[in-house]
Amino acid sequence: MNFQKTLSDKINEIETIIESFLPEESGFTATVAKAMNYSIRAGGKRLRPMLMQETYRLFGGDEEVIRPFMAAMEMIHTHSLIHDDLPAIDNDDYRRGHLTTHKVFGEAMGILSGDALLNYAYEVMLRAANLTVHTDRVLLAMKVMAEKTGMYGMLGGQTVDVENDGKPLDRALLDYIYENKTSALIEAAMMTGAILAGAEDSEVALIEKAAKNIGIAFQIQDDVLDVISTDEELGKPVHSDEKNHKVTYVTLLGLEAASKEVKRRSDDALLVFESLKGENPFLEELIRSLINRRK
Amino acid sequence: MNFQKTLSDKINEIETIIESFLPEESGFTATVAKAMNYSIRAGGKRLRPMLMQETYRLFGGDEEVIRPFMAAMEMIHTHSLIHDDLPAIDNDDYRRGHLTTHKVFGEAMGILSGDALLNYAYEVMLRAANLTVHTDRVLLAMKVMAEKTGMYGMLGGQTVDVENDGKPLDRALLDYIYENKTSALIEAAMMTGAILAGAEDSEVALIEKAAKNIGIAFQIQDDVLDVISTDEELGKPVHSDEKNHKVTYVTLLGLEAASKEVKRRSDDALLVFESLKGENPFLEELIRSLINRRK
Numbered sequence: 180m181n182f183q184k185t186l187s188d189k190i191n192e193i194e195t196i197i198e199s200f201l202p203e204e205s206g207f208t209a210t211v212a213k214a215m216n217y218s219i220r221a222g223g224k225r226l227r228p229m230l231m232q233e234t235y236r237l238f239g240g241d242e243e244v245i246r247p248f249m250a251a252m253e254m255i256h257t258h259s260l261i262h263d264d265l266p267a268i269d270n271d272d273y274r275r276g277h278l279t280t281h282k283v284f285g286e287a288m289g290i291l292s293g294d295a296l297l298n299y300a301y302e303v304m305l306r307a308a309n310l311t312v313h314t315d316r317v318l319l320a321m322k323v324m325a326e327k328t329g330m331y332g333m334l335g336g337q338t339v340d341v342e343n344d345g346k347p348l349d350r351a352l353l354d355y356i357y358e359n360k361t362s363a364l365i366e367a368a369m370m371t372g373a374i375l376a377g378a379e380d381s382e383v384a385l386i387e388k389a390a391k392n393i394g395i396a397f398q399i400q401d402d403v404l405d406v407i408s409t410d411e412e413l414g415k416p417v418h419s420d421e422k423n424h425k426v427t428y429v430t431l432l433g434l435e436a437a438s439k440e441v442k443r444r445s446d447d448a449l450l451v452f453e454s455l456k457g458e459n460p461f462l463e464e465l466i467r468s469l470i471n472r473r474k
Numbered sequence: 475m476n477f478q479k480t481l482s483d484k485i486n487e488i489e490t491i492i493e494s495f496l497p498e499e500s501g502f503t504a505t506v507a508k509a510m511n512y513s514i515r516a517g518g519k520r521l522r523p524m525l526m527q528e529t530y531r532l533f534g535g536d537e538e539v540i541r542p543f544m545a546a547m548e549m550i551h552t553h554s555l556i557h558d559d560l561p562a563i564d565n566d567d568y569r570r571g572h573l574t575t576h577k578v579f580g581e582a583m584g585i586l587s588g589d590a591l592l593n594y595a596y597e598v599m600l601r602a603a604n605l606t607v608h609t610d611r612v613l614l615a616m617k618v619m620a621e622k623t624g625m626y627g628m629l630g631g632q633t634v635d636v637e638n639d640g641k642p643l644d645r646a647l648l649d650y651i652y653e654n655k656t657s658a659l660i661e662a663a664m665m666t667g668a669i670l671a672g673a674e675d676s677e678v679a680l681i682e683k684a685a686k687n688i689g690i691a692f693q694i695q696d697d698v699l700d701v702i703s704t705d706e707e708l709g710k711p712v713h714s715d716e717k718n719h720k721v722t723y724v725t726l727l728g729l730e731a732a733s734k735e736v737k738r739r740s741d742d743a744l745l746v747f748e749s750l751k752g753e754n755p756f757l758e759e760l761i762r763s764l765i766n767r768r769k
Contacts, residue, residue, distance in 0.1 A: 202625060207630065207634050207647075207650050208625050208626065208630045208633065208634070210633060210637055211625050211629070211630065211633040212625065215625070258589075262585055262586070262589060265585060266562075267561075267580075267581035267582045267584075267585060268582045268585065268586075285562075286562035287562045287563045287636045288633065288636070288637075289562075290557055290560060290562060290563065290585065291557070291563075291629060291632055291633045291636065292633070293589075294553075294557060294588075294589070294592060294629055295624060295625040295629045295630075295633070297589065297592060297593065298592065298620060298623050298624040298625070298629060299624055299625060301596050301616075301620045301624075302617075302620045302621055302624050305613065305616055305617045305620055306617075308613050308617075314609060314610070314613065315609070317613075318600065318603050318609065318612075318613070321596075321600055322597075322600045322601075322603075325593060325596045325597045325600055326597055328593050329590060329593040329594055329596075329597050330497060330503050330506050330507065330510070330590040330593070330594060331503065334506070334586060334589055334590045334593060335502065335503045335506065335590075337586055338503065338505060338506040338583065338586045338587075338590070339502050339503070341582045341583070341586065342505055342583075352502075355502050
């Protein structure tokens with residue numbers, strides 16, 4: 180298997196699925212639809228829907244019901260990026276080389292199109308109930324998506340991050356932020372894949388644990404790369420955390436301990452996959468590539 | 475029946491129900507919970523949960539399943555007020571005599587606590603599936619709530635309103651804004667009440683029609699009162715629409731035609747209730763009071 184080729188084919192497949200759920204840019208709501216679609220189409224690795232789809236396959240899922248959830252996941256993630264970029268929060272003009280949503284459509288439309296994307300995620304998930312006889316799974320998957328998105332998940336992580344901007348952080352607070360701001364949606368993605376495929380509760384709990392380790396390892400690897408990489412390798416300026424006096428796993432624990440933590444968490448995550456009945460070699464390779472990446 | 479006394483008792487009952495679904499102000503998420511609860515507790519007429527509960531009773535509903543939906547409705551409505559008040563949209567410092575959320579908690583927390591409230595509404599609704607055997611009704615009610623909230627409902631109305639701020643509006647555009655910005659959540663409230671009580675599809679359709687008329691009549695009555703009322707009666711400055719060069723039903727059609735439109739729409743709404751099997755005299759009096767109000 181050529182991993183890079185498979186990966187890029189899968190990204191294309193996922194983008195086609197997401198595209199099929201985007202609102203039409205017509206009528207009175209043309210502008211908000213354009214703002215929503217602009218942000219979704221601005222790209223990205225489509226990591227969360229991919230982890231969802233691959234976990235779904237790992238548990239033998241093969242129905243269309245996964246599709247609206249994949250689109251909804253990317254809508255929720257994109258909503259959080261749009262609002263994060265707003266002047267009152269991170270005040271970013273560019274993301275992935277494109278102007279941010281509020282720079283193109285204005286700040287009011289940045290706020291409202293972010294709201295509309297978050298809400299549209301639920302509209303799209305609710306359509307999934309028509310695609311399967313297992314409405315109990317749809318309800319449970321939506322519950323997980325909602326709880327991992329909300330104040331006890333991603334949004335909780337965002338608020339704590341914003342509140343502590345520029346303040347010294349201890350390990351407990353940093354763990355909280357990484358677990359919620361970064362990991363919560365990765366947990367939601369993989370748990371939703373498992374739930375919709377009919378995994379047992381105990382399997383869903385194992386997947387949640389693995390996903391948490393993957394999410395945190397991914398985030399700590401970000402901290403490590405900011406120190407050990409070069410501008411050319413990373414595609415963005417390195418040593419930015421040090422310049423911004425940002426507290427990270429590396430500044431808190433040192434480079435060696437941070438790297439060990441990445442290794443420990445990724446090993447733990449991969450052990451979970453060995454313990455499961457099914458297998459999905461691509462998923463395991465994807466996880467290895469996320470954690471061992473150089474950019 | 476003393477309508478004002480009954481009304482105030484019902485508001486108290488509804489506030490106790492809403493309060494029981496609010497997040498705890500503790501742990502890492504204490505601040506966002508405080509911001510969410512501050513905005514909900516800032517008061518208001520609790521009109522939407524009341525219309526939901528009374529429509530539920532009209533169709534014979536008597537289970538606890540309505541409660542999370544009532545709380546969710548107020549959370550969605552409050553989310554829209556918090557974001558509307560933000561500097562980038564209406565830039566309001568006060569609402570109902572209290573400082574707006576972003577004035578108390580800062581703009582970043584205003585954005586994120588609004589997001590958290592919108593999302594929490596879904597978390598709360600999803601819990602309703604455990605309170606009834608009729609999960610099909612819960613799914614349908616959530617679908618209606620989501621669609622009436624989103625880009626084809628309230629949020630669509632908001633974006634079109636923001637986009638056309640200061641521009642001349644024609645009747646079609648004004649109707650679109652009133653139908654969505656104001657009526658959509660009133661439709662969602664009453665339809666959800668009917669659906670959760672087990673109303674037939676044809677009855678839900680009638681309720682949607684009545685609710686649309688109620689919402690639009692309510693909004694036009696706002697326009698009329700701004701012209702015919704006094705500062706003392708209204709409790710806020712009159713003639714503000716004229717001063718702000720705001721296009722309303724009155725500026726577009728004239729006072730007499732606008733008043734006739736209120737009458738026509740409220741008569742149409744009340745006719746629907748006569749055609750239904752059940753009855754709820756309080757609900758009918760509530761609707762009359764909303765439309766014939768002097769403030």
